[in-house]
Amino acid sequence: MISNFLQTVLGWRALTDITLIALGMFFVYHTLRRLGTWKMFLGLVMAMLAYVGANILGLEGITWIFSNLSHVALIGIIIIFQPEIRKMLESSVSPARREPEGPEHEGLPMMIADALFSLAKIPCGAIFVFPGRDPLERFLTGGVPLNADPSPELILSLFDTHSPGHDGALLVRDGRLAGYGFRLPISKSSHLPREMGTRHHAGMGLSEITDALVFVVSEERGLVSFFKNGKLSRVPGRKEAVEAITDHWKAAASFLPQPEKGAKKWTTAVELVTAFMLTILLWSSVVIGRMEIVEKSVETPIVYVSLPANIALSGAKPTGTRIHMAGPKSQLDSLTADNLRVRIDLSKAQPGKQTFFVSRESLNLPKKVDLLDADPSEINLSLEETVDMEVPVTPQLVGQPRQGWTVVSVAVKPQKVRVVMKKGEGEQQAPAVTTTPIYLDSLGSGATIRCKIIAPPDAQPSDKPWPDVEVQIRLIPVEAKTE
Numbered sequence: 217m218i219s220n221f222l223q224t225v226l227g228w229r230a231l232t233d234i235t236l237i238a239l240g241m242f243f244v245y246h247t248l249r250r251l252g253t254w255k256m257f258l259g260l261v262m263a264m265l266a267y268v269g270a271n272i273l274g275l276e277g278i279t280w281i282f283s284n285l286s287h288v289a290l291i292g293i294i295i296i297f298q299p300e301i302r303k304m305l306e307s308s309v310s311p312a313r314r315e316p317e318g319p320e321h322e323g324l325p326m327m328i329a330d331a332l333f334s335l336a337k338i339p340c341g342a343i344f345v346f347p348g349r350d351p352l353e354r355f356l357t358g359g360v361p362l363n364a365d366p367s368p369e370l371i372l373s374l375f376d377t378h379s380p381g382h383d384g385a386l387l388v389r390d391g392r393l394a395g396y397g398f399r400l401p402i403s404k405s406s407h408l409p410r411e412m413g414t415r416h417h418a419g420m421g422l423s424e425i426t427d428a429l430v431f432v433v434s435e436e437r438g439l440v441s442f443f444k445n446g447k448l449s450r451v452p453g454r455k456e457a458v459e460a461i462t463d464h465w466k467a468a469a470s471f472l473p474q475p476e477k478g479a480k481k482w483t484t485a486v487e488l489v490t491a492f493m494l495t496i497l498l499w500s501s502v503v504i505g506r507m508e509i510v511e512k513s514v515e516t517p518i519v520y521v522s523l524p525a526n527i528a529l530s531g532a533k534p535t536g537t538r539i540h541m542a543g544p545k546s547q548l549d550s551l552t553a554d555n556l557r558v559r560i561d562l563s564k565a566q567p568g569k570q571t572f573f574v575s576r577e578s579l580n581l582p583k584k585v586d587l588l589d590a591d592p593s594e595i596n597l598s599l600e601e602t603v604d605m606e607v608p609v610t611p612q613l614v615g616q617p618r619q620g621w622t623v624v625s626v627a628v629k630p631q632k633v634r635v636v637m638k639k640g641e642g643e644q645q646a647p648a649v650t651t652t653p654i655y656l657d658s659l660g661s662g663a664t665i666r667c668k669i670i671a672p673p674d675a676q677p678s679d680k681p682w683p684d685v686e687v688q689i690r691l692i693p694v695e696a697k698t699e
């Protein structure tokens with residue numbers, strides 16, 4: 217079993233399976249962490265671990281509860297995590313990374329930092345949005361497209377309270393001032409300090425549902441803050457503002473999620489390793505479960521194939537047998553009465569009494585499945601040599617033509633059919649092959665009638681089934697015949 221398990225684990229399919237699940241887990245964890253619902257995810261992981269543990273230890277009760285509740289739980293998870301699932305699906309089609317900002321934008325973070333603190337000094341309220349990888353179009357409403365080269369004067373005048381477009385957010389994308397006056401989705405979070413009103417809740421709202429970086433300058437208190445992944449951070453000085461922008465650009469241009477500020481450098485590596493370890497644990501518990509050797513009995517039909525043309529089966533023959541197998545549960549589960557057949561190969565059969573055996577080969581069982589027993593396991597058959605002959609078809613004419621009429625010709629098509637008979641019987645005399653009855657008194661001057669063949673039970677058609685025959689009958693008045 218252990219060598220079986222290692223063989224399974226070391227295959228490329230298993231490695232691909234484990235890698236994809238682990239990366240998926242890592243991606244789900246990061247999205248949920250960004251959205252602040254990772255604790256619920258952790259709860260789910262704990263439940264999964266409990267299930268795996270119960271499975272390994274063979275705790276039937278817990279395993280039963282989990283497997284029976286899993287469908288209901290799945291619906292519950294879909295409802296609870298609906299916004300997160302939506303976010304994950306959106307992220308999965310977002311580009312894996314953003315083009316890194318070119319050297320021509322090097323001065324931009326400092327220019328923005330200066331603008332932030334100049335606005336704070338006035339004080340003048342402002343919101344700056346720096347997109348990450350996620351598309352923002354769905355969340356930004358209103359707004360005026362600008363696409364202008366950034367300059368301190370332009371930024372300050374955009375937020376000047378005398379300017380009609382000062383309300384809302386300024387979008388800074390690809391080193392340019394892409395647009396201004398955008399309304400952002402308002403957060404429902406109750407975690408922000410009391411003094412923070414709709415401007416800050418708008419900054420928080422966008423950062424909760426996307427990976428954008430949002431700076432907010434408070435009009436009342438002249439303070440600068442930024443929101444990232446639904447978290448508020450104070451910006452004490454220009455240096456911190458520049459750092460926040462460059463870190464954000466770096467994260468958006470990287471394939472791997474960047475560790476949060478303050479987190480240790482190796483956090484991502486630890487998270488990845490944990491995801492892999494959890495996956496291997498979960499995966500191996502499933503594989504071990506599926507590799508468990510079990511026994512199973514199935515009622516199976518018997519089919520007789522490749523019977524030589526000169527041999528016929530006579531007497532009773534079994535049509536089914538009950539087979540008893542042992543093998544890995546995963547393979548036995550898929551073997552049912554619908555897809556199992558005992559095929560008895562009669563290609564080498566000789567006339568006389570012969571015994572055939574139900575074997576692994578006659579069932580074509582998968583490699584790891586063994587046949588333990590079959591009932592019956594021996595099939596006794598009587599086989600007889602046959603002869604093949606051509607026999608004329610005689611139409612079965614019933615009664616007499618109408619009064620005054622007489623039959624002048626009867627033609628049958630085909631005139632002969634090939635018949636297979638057991639050798640002894642065939643040699644004595646050819647069987648009488650006729651048609652379904654044709655009632656002469658119902659015919660007019662003539663007719664062509666399609667009939668079925670009628671033959672004795674021991675005469676079988678050589679080319680199954682019997683062909684239909686056409687009987688052409690011509691009648692004329694009796695006087696015409698005597699003339």
Ligand SMILES: Nc1ncnc2c1ncn2[C@@H]1O[C@H](COP(=O)(O)OP(=O)(O)OP(=O)(O)O)[C@@H](O)[C@H]1O
Pocket residue numbers: 341342343382383384385398399400401402411412413414415416417418433434435436437
């Ligand atoms: N959804 C929104 N998107 C963008 N900007 C908004 C949004 N809602 C409000 N604002 C801006 O916030 C201003 C109102 O700020 P409010 O005083 O309520 O918030 P605040 O967080 O207390 O900020 P401040 O400290 O600057 O007063 C509005 O005039 C508008 O410019």
